[in-house]
Amino acid sequence: MFNEVLAAKECYAEVSHETNDLVRSIFDSMDSTDTEDATPHIEDNPLPRSKHTLFKLEIAEVRELIEKRDAFKLLSEQLEEEAKNLRAELEVSRKDHADLVEQVQQKLDQIDQLRAEMDIVKAESDEWRGKMDRLASEKEAARAQLTSAKIQALKEVHARGFNLSAEIEDAKVLETDAKKLTYPEEEDSECSVRSGGGEKLENPDDEAGSGQDRVSMLHHKAFLMYRDDLKQLEAEVREFIEKRDAFKFLSEQLEEEAKNLRAELEIARKDHADLVEKVKVFEVSIDEFDSVTDGQNSQVQQKLDQID
Structure with a gap:
């Protein structure tokens, strides 16, 4: 296009130059003709006709x-x-192209930022998943330990349950015997009442009295021993109940923590899905911008080719 303009200008200058030269020569010839017409000539001279x-x-x-x-x-x-x-259109196209390039760069920066955030969320999600797996394993271990302790305690209680009633009855009998040995006057009075005023019993000798004292002491020691065993058994049962309650509380805490972790993991998965969707949308936008940029570049190239 610029070559055509330059050629047109050269042709215009050449034609103008030739026209000026020709007009100048015509006026010169007209002046010479007037000068010659002023001189006398023969009427039948053919020269003026040819000049005309x-x-x-x-x-x-x-x-x-x-x-x-x-x-x-x-x-x-x-x-x-x-x-x-065309120059104005080319300038506008260049400006639009620069704006599109800037917008595309901004979109690329946003995509890079979103990808970085998505990587962070993915890492956090993996970390939370690891924590959940660890808590699940700890929960299973605690549950297994609680079950084992419960089974062991039940076995101990079941093993001692058969002898517990017999031990209690024996303790009661020993307690009764100890009372009888401790307070013999009551037994003597009861015997005297039952005898109805008969002959008085003979007093036991010293050896018999000492034997009864030894039996009474043995019964009393046995009673104390069985009572200590009962107290120890009650303490063990109480300790087992406390352990059971502690394990139950720990299990509830672990379940609550696992529930919270599941909720947080669900939120993290949702955020991850949203970020993936945003990245897909931005990628589609980038493709659209690329197509628009290619169209603008092709139009600019065509106009540049036309100008060349």
Whole structure:
């Protein structure tokens, strides 16, 4: 396009130069003709007629050159106007292209940022998943330990349960015997009442009294021993109940913590899905921007080719 404008300008300058030269020569010839007409000539001289014919031809050529000059001038103005419009369009296209490149760069930066955030969320999700697995294993271990302790305690209680009632009965009998040995006057009074005022019993000798004392002491020691065993058994049962309650409380805490971790993991998965969706949307936007940029580049290239 610029080459056409330059060619039109050169043609216009050449035609203008030729027209000016021709017009100048015509006026010079007209001046010379007037000078010659002022001198006396023979009427039948053919020279003035040939000059008149040449003058007409030159006038026609001048008109043709003037028309060509005007046409070339109009064409040059049109080409200059078109070139000016093309320059303006090219400037607008370059500006739009720069804006599109900047927008695409911003979108790429946003995508990189979202990918970094997605990697962070993924790492946090993996960390929470590991914590959940660890808590689940700890919960299973605690549950197994609680079950084992419960089974062991039940076995101990079951093993001692058969002898517990017998031990209690024996303890009661020993307690009764100890009371009888401790308070023999009551037994003697009961015996005297039952005898109805018969003969009095003979007093036991010292050896028999000492034997009864030894039996009483043995019964009393046995009673104390069985009572200590009962207290120890009650303490063990109480300790087992406390352990059971502690394991139950720990199990409830672990279940609550696992529940919270599941909720947080669900939120993290939802955030991860949202981020993935956003990345997909931005990738589609990038593809659209790429297509628009390619179209703009092709249009700019076509206009540059036209200008060249």
